[in-house]
Amino acid sequence: MAELFSRIGAETPIKARLKVSDLSISRGGTPLFAGLSTSVSNGDILWIQGDNGIGKTTLLGALAGLNRAETGTVEWSADNQPCEARDICAYQPHKSYAKPSLTAHEDLTFWAKLHGTLSLTHHALEKVSLGPKANVRTQHLSAGQKRRLALAKLIISQKPIWIMDEPAAALDSDGTALIDELVQAHIARGGAAIIASHSGARVLSSATRTLTLRATT
Amino acid sequence: MAELFSRIGAETPIKARLKVSDLSISRGGTPLFAGLSTSVSNGDILWIQGDNGIGKTTLLGALAGLNRAETGTVEWSADNQPCEARDICAYQPHKSYAKPSLTAHEDLTFWAKLHGTLSLTHHALEKVSLGPKANVRTQHLSAGQKRRLALAKLIISQKPIWIMDEPAAALDSDGTALIDELVQAHIARGGAAIIASHSGARVLSSATRTLTLRATT
Amino acid sequence: MINYLANPVRFLKFSKIATPIFGWLSLAAFIWGLYLALIKSPPAIEHGQAVRMMYVHVPAAWCAQMAYTALAIASLVSFIWRHPLADSAARSFALPGTAFTFLALVTGSLWGKPAWGTWWQWDGRMTSVLILLFIYLGYLAIWNIIPERKRAARLASILAMVGFINIPIIKFSVDWWNTLHQPASISSPGAPGFPPEILWPLAIMVLAYTFLFGWLSLRGIEADVVRSRIARANTKPAATAIIETL
Amino acid sequence: MMRAMIKRDLTLAMRSGGTWLYGLFFFAVFIALSAIALGGSLNLMRPFAPALIWLAVIFSAMLSFPAIFQTDFEDGNLAQFKLSNQSLLSLCMAKAISFAALSILPLILATPLAALVFDMPLQNVMATMISLCLAAPALAIYGVLSSAILAGRQGGGFLIVLITTPFIIPLLIFGVEAINGYAQSALAAPELRVLIGLSLISIAVGLPAASAALKAQLE
C-alpha cells in the first residue's frame, strides 16, 4: 500500500480545504437544497446520505467544480491559498468513464500521464484486482470491473480530496472491502473523502461527519 | 397492490418454465462457465451470486434470449408448450433503458402500449414513487429514479418470469424494500424471478434457490 | 445609463415607459413613411413602380446588420460580466434580426424578378445576407437545443462573437467573389446618391424599422426577465441538510 | 402497435429541440455551398439544378440514416423491443414511415425554394418533386435496412453512406433522368415507372431484410 500514496505521504501533505458557504442549487424550477454550508479538510470523511433524487449527485458535482453554484460559493484552497477544484479534487462519478475501445491498461495509462503519475499504473491496476484484465478492452469489462477501474483512476490522480458518488454500487463484497481499505489509507496519509452512498459500507462508520439531505415536508 | 398483478392473478397463471441444459458461454477465448443446468418455474426465486466479472450478466442475457448459447440450450415454455423468451420473460438490465427526452410517464406509456397494459401505467408509476416526477424528462432523473422507472416497466410487462440484473444498485433503503415487496407479490401471484445481486436484499433470503458462480482455482 | 439599467428591476421600470414610446413612434413613422413611399414619391426611371420595394428592402437589410451588431455587443457583455440581462438582450435581438434578414431576402427577391428577371442571383451581397441568415439560425438553434439557460447563454455568446469577426470576412470574400447587386450608393461617401424625394421616405422608413426593432427587443427582454423571475419564484427547497459531526 | 412506435418517434423528434429540422438546414447549406463552389453563375448551373437538388436530398437523407436505430440500440431499447411481443417487421415499417415523414417529406416540400435559387422552370420543379416523392419509400427503406445492419457500430455513419450508395445510384440516375422524361411525356415517363418499381421492390425485399438484420443484431 505504501508505495501508492508515497507522493502524498513523502512530501508534507498539502493542506487541502473545501469550503461550502450558503450553497443552493435548483433543478427544474425548485431548489434541491438551500443555504448549505460545510467544509472538508485533511483527515475528514464526509458521508452524504439521502433518498433517491434528493440531490446528492448534484451536490457532489458542485463540490467538484462541475456544476456552478446558483447562490452561495464553493471555495477550494491548497496550503491556505485559494485554488481551483482541479488542483485538489478527484471525482469518481456514478457512471464509469472508460473509453470502450481502449484496454484497461491503456485507459489508465492515459490518465496517469495527464496526472504525471505513470509509475503508479501497474500498482493501481493490481490493487483493484484488474491485473488479469489489463489487456481487455473496457467495453468488455463487467459492471463491477468498470467501477474498479474508476477506483484505480482515483488512486493515480494523487489528489488530496476524493469525491465519490455511490462507489459501492455493483461491487461484490471484496470490492466494498477494497473501498474501505483505499479510503482508510488515503485518510491516513492526510487525504480527505466525500462519499455519497446508500449502503453504509464499513468505512462510513468511521466517517467524521455525515450530511443528510432530508425531504422537507 | 392487487390491481397491479390482476392479469396474472385473475386468469389462471401461465405455467411458465425456463430450462437450462448444459449451458456454456465463453468470452475472450475462455469459457466463463460450462455445463450449467438448472430450471426455473412458477413460484421460484433464483438468486445468482458471484464475484465481479464472473459471468452473471452474461448468464442473464442468455436466459432472456439476448445472448446465444455456445453449447447447451436454454428452453422456454408456457403451459408446457415451447415458446420464445419474449413470451414469458421480462428483463431489467443493469443500465436503465429510458429515452432521455421523453418524460417518465411517456416512456412508461410507450412500453405499456406495446404490452397492452396501458391501464397499469399510473399505478406502476405511483408504486415506484415516481408520481411526482411523471412529467420530468428521464434524462433529468437521478440514478435511483432511473432504476425505479425500470422497475415500473417490469410491473407493466406482466410477464411471469422477471430477470433482474443488480436491481438494488443505486437504490435507497425504501427502494430495496420496494423490490422485496414487488418480487414477493409477483411470486405470490404465480410469477418467478431470477435475480443477480451482490447485496443480500431481504427478498433474497426467501430465495428458493441460489446459483453461485465461483472462480475455479 | 447601461450600468443603471443593468438591474432587472430598474430595467422593468424603464421599459414600462420606453416600450410603448418605441411602439407608437414606430407606428407613426411607418404610416408617414409608407405614405411618402407608396403615394408621394415618383417611380424610378429604370425600375418603374418596382422601386417602391426599395423602401421595405433597404431598411430591412440595414436593420438586419444593425441587429447583429447589437447582438454581438450584448454577447460580449454577457460573456465578460455574465450579466443575465445581457443574455436576455442578446436573445431578444436575435429574433427580430432573423426576421429582418428574412425580410431583406424576400423583398430582395421580389424585387429581383422585375429588376433582373430572376428571383435569385448568386451574387456577393445576396449570398452574404443568406449567410447572415445561417448565422442567426445557428445562434437561435443553440438557445433552442440547450435547456440550461446559463450554459446556452454562454455558448451562444461565443458563437455570436466569433460570428461577428466572421462578418467582415464574409463580406469581403463574397463581395469580391461575384458582384451584381447595387453598389452602396448611400452609405459610401461621394457616391452619386438618390434624389431627395426618394431619400426622405427611405430615411423615415429606416427610422420606422429601427423603432420597430427597439420595440420588439424591449418586449423580448421584458418577457425574458419575467420568465426567469417566475422560474426563481418558487423558493422552498426540496430538502434540508442536516450535518452531524461524529 | 406500429402506431405507438411512430408516435414515440415523432414525440422524440419534437422534443429534440427541432433537431429533425436540421436535415432541412443541411439541404439548404448543401445547395448554397455547391452554388458558391460552382461559381454562382445561374446560366451555367441551371442545367445541373435538378441534379444538385437530388444530391442534396440524398445526402441529407443518408446522413439521417444512422440515427434510425443507433440510439435505440445503444440505450438498450432495441433489446427490450425484442422482448416485447411485437414483430420486428412492424418495427421496421414504423421506422420507415417515421423516417419518411420526418426526414424526407420536409426536403421534398423545400424543393420549390431550392428551385427558386437556381431559377428553374416550373415544369422541372414539378418533375423533381414527383420523382423525389416516388423514390421516397425506397430511400426510407434503404435507410432502415442499412441502419439495422450497422446498428451499434461506432462510426457507422460513414459506413452507412458506403453501403447504401449502390442501392441509391439507380434511384439517382432514374430520378435525374425523370426530369427529362417528364418534360416529354409527363406522368407517363418510363423513368417514373422505374422509380415506382424500385420503391415496390424495396418494400418487398428491404423490409424483411431489415427485420432479419435486427434479429441478428440481438442474438
Added chain:
Amino acid sequence: MMRAMIKRDLTLAMRSGGTWLYGLFFFAVFIALSAIALGGSLNLMRPFAPALIWLAVIFSAMLSFPAIFQTDFEDGNLAQFKLSNQSLLSLCMAKAISFAALSILPLILATPLAALVFDMPLQNVMATMISLCLAAPALAIYGVLSSAILAGRQGGGFLIVLITTPFIIPLLIFGVEAINGYAQSALAAPELRVLIGLSLISIAVGLPAASAALKAQLE
C-alpha cells in the same frame, strides 16, 4: 501532455475498426455520386472538378466534426479532463491536430485519385492540393470550435453543418479561386495568402473560443 492526448485519439481511431477511413469513403462516394448526377460527361465537368473536390473535402470533414468531442463528453471523459491539471486550450489544440491528421490529411492525399477521375491537368491538381493544405488548419479548428459548442447535444451533427457553414464559405471561395490564381502566379497567388491568413486567424480566435466553449459546457 498534448502528446498523450493525441496518442490516445490516434489509438482510439485505429481501434475503431477503420472508422476513421470512412471519411475517405464518403469523399469517394461524394465524387462518384456527383459525377453520376451531373451526367458524367468529362468535358462538361472538367471546369468544375476542383470545386467538386473542395466540396467533397468540406462535407467529409464537416461530417466528422461532431465526433471530435461528442463521445468524450458523453462518457464523462471531458469532465475528468477538466479536473486534471491540463489546460483546455492544449486539449483543443491536441484535438485539432489529431483531427487534421486523421480526417483531413487522408482526403488531401486522395485528391490526385479524384483528379484522375475528372481528368484534371496536373497543374490544377497541384493547386487544389496546396489550397487544401493551407486551409486544413482553419478547417480543423472550426471543427473543434463547433464541436465544443455543441458537445453533448443530440442531433448536433446537422447543426454543426449549419453553424460552421459561415466560417467555411470564405475558405471555399478562396480555395476554389486559388486554382486560377495558381495558374497565373503559382505560389505567389493572393488567394493562397488569404487562405494562410484565414488559418492564422482561426488559430488566434478559434482555439481560445473553443476552450471557452468547453469550459462553459462543464460548469
